[in-house]
Amino acid sequence: MDYSSWVDTSLDLNSKPLRGHEVLLEKFRLPKEEEASFVERPRKNNVSVKEETGALVEELNRISAENKKLTEMLTVMCENYNALKSQFMDYVSKNREIEVAPSKKRKSESSNNNDNNITMNGNSESSSTDEESCKRPKEVVKAKISRVYVRTEAADTSLVVKDGYQWRKYGQKVTRDNPCPRAYFKCSFAPSCPVKKKVQRSVEDQSVLVATYEGEHNHSHPTQMEATSGSNRSLALGSVPCSTSFPSSGPTVTLDLTKSKSSTDAKSSAPRMDAPEVRQFLVEQMASSLTKDPKFTAALAAAISGKVFEQNLTEK
DNA sequence: CGTATTTGACCCGCGC
DNA sequence: GCGCGGGTCAAATACG
Numbered sequence: 001m002d003y004s005s006w007v008d009t010s011l012d013l014n015s016k017p018l019r020g021h022e023v024l025l026e027k028f029r030l031p032k033e034e035e036a037s038f039v040e041r042p043r044k045n046n047v048s049v050k051e052e053t054g055a056l057v058e059e060l061n062r063i064s065a066e067n068k069k070l071t072e073m074l075t076v077m078c079e080n081y082n083a084l085k086s087q088f089m090d091y092v093s094k095n096r097e098i099e100v101a102p103s104k105k106r107k108s109e110s111s112n113n114n115d116n117n118i119t120m121n122g123n124s125e126s127s128s129t130d131e132e133s134c135k136r137p138k139e140v141v142k143a144k145i146s147r148v149y150v151r152t153e154a155a156d157t158s159l160v161v162k163d164g165y166q167w168r169k170y171g172q173k174v175t176r177d178n179p180c181p182r183a184y185f186k187c188s189f190a191p192s193c194p195v196k197k198k199v200q201r202s203v204e205d206q207s208v209l210v211a212t213y214e215g216e217h218n219h220s221h222p223t224q225m226e227a228t229s230g231s232n233r234s235l236a237l238g239s240v241p242c243s244t245s246f247p248s249s250g251p252t253v254t255l256d257l258t259k260s261k262s263s264t265d266a267k268s269s270a271p272r273m274d275a276p277e278v279r280q281f282l283v284e285q286m287a288s289s290l291t292k293d294p295k296f297t298a299a300l301a302a303a304i305s306g307k308v309f310e311q312n313l314t315e316k
Numbered sequence: 317c318g319t320a321t322t323t324g325a326c327c328c329g330c331g332c
Numbered sequence: 333g334c335g336c337g338g339g340t341c342a343a344a345t346a347c348g
Contacts, residue, residue: 169321171340184339188320198339 149202150209159183159199159209165217167197178203190219 148163159172159181168188174181180201187193195215202208 170342172321172323173338173340176337182338196339 146213148211148213150211159201163211165189165195175200180206187217190217193218 165187166189167185169183169185171184172181173184178200180203182198182200185197185199187195187197195213195217197214198212200210202210
């Protein structure tokens with residue numbers, strides 16, 4: 001997830017949280033010669049080691065406090081992100097209720113009692129097992145649908161979305177609105193699993209695969225079983241969406257499989273954004289993208305060096 | 317030889 | 333009723 005593309009990571013680290021929020025950036029912009037002489041300034045003998053240690057400890061404390069504040073800011077940012085996301089999901093699900101016309105399935109399918117997992121918003125794990133819903137043919141019986149955008153290598157012509165489940169391809173069709181063929185898969189991990197998925201390349205971006213999942217798995221995730229018996233947490237993290245996208249309808253997730261090292265286990269059918277692991281992962285991702293942002297690192301370096309200079313100035 | 321994939325035929329809903 | 337288009341089936345084929 002490339003947060004840096006839509007989150008301004010250019011934090012003003014020169015603002016001093018412990019001394020109010022006045023920007024002291026200008027103060028740190030010393031003339032070059034002054035700065036050079038400052039750096040080369042020989043240590044005065046009358047500065048005792050004890051004083052210097054105390055100053056360093058104080059500096060350390062201040063940096064720790066600033067670090068804490070940055071963490072808080074990051075947390076707040078994450079919370080804002082989640083709030084925004086939930087609002088967006090609400091909006092999308094409302095739109096879907098209007099948008100998704102009651103298109104009836106084939107008769108053979110409507111009599112299939114696996115169709116009774118009805119949730120418009122694909123994030124609900126609730127699965128009703130009542131057999132009544134399938135006996136009401138006129139009712140809008142719609143399996144849980146979620147759409148996932150997966151970025152793959154452009155040269156990769158296979159319509160394979162590796163999400164950790166075992167899929168069996170049962171058909172391929174060229175549709176009218178997209179020259180790229182659409183592949184149809186059934187979950188073959190469990191014989192009775194009703195989940196299907198359709199995979200098709202995006203019209204706009206041929207390197208993006210659009211996987212549409214229908215229904216809910218009636219078995220546990222293969223990689224979850226591994227995760228519980230084993231210890232590979234990265235497998236579970238592989239299920240975390242790398243970036244959300246903004247499609248025309250439906251809950252969606254974009255996985256960047258060109259970058260993911262654990263792409264073979266990227267679960268995407270039911271992303272749980274509010275799971276603690278996901279939140280942790282989001283924080284890590286954001287922190288990672290912050291540290292990768294040259295603007296951020298430059299600002300951080302400037303702030304730290306600025307503080308060191310300031311500390312030295314106060315010692316003068 | 318068993319299993320997975322391919323692919324043309326078929327089914328079915330929908331609009332005209 | 334008919335044609336179109338999406339979805340599914342199943343025989344043929346490929347593969348390990």
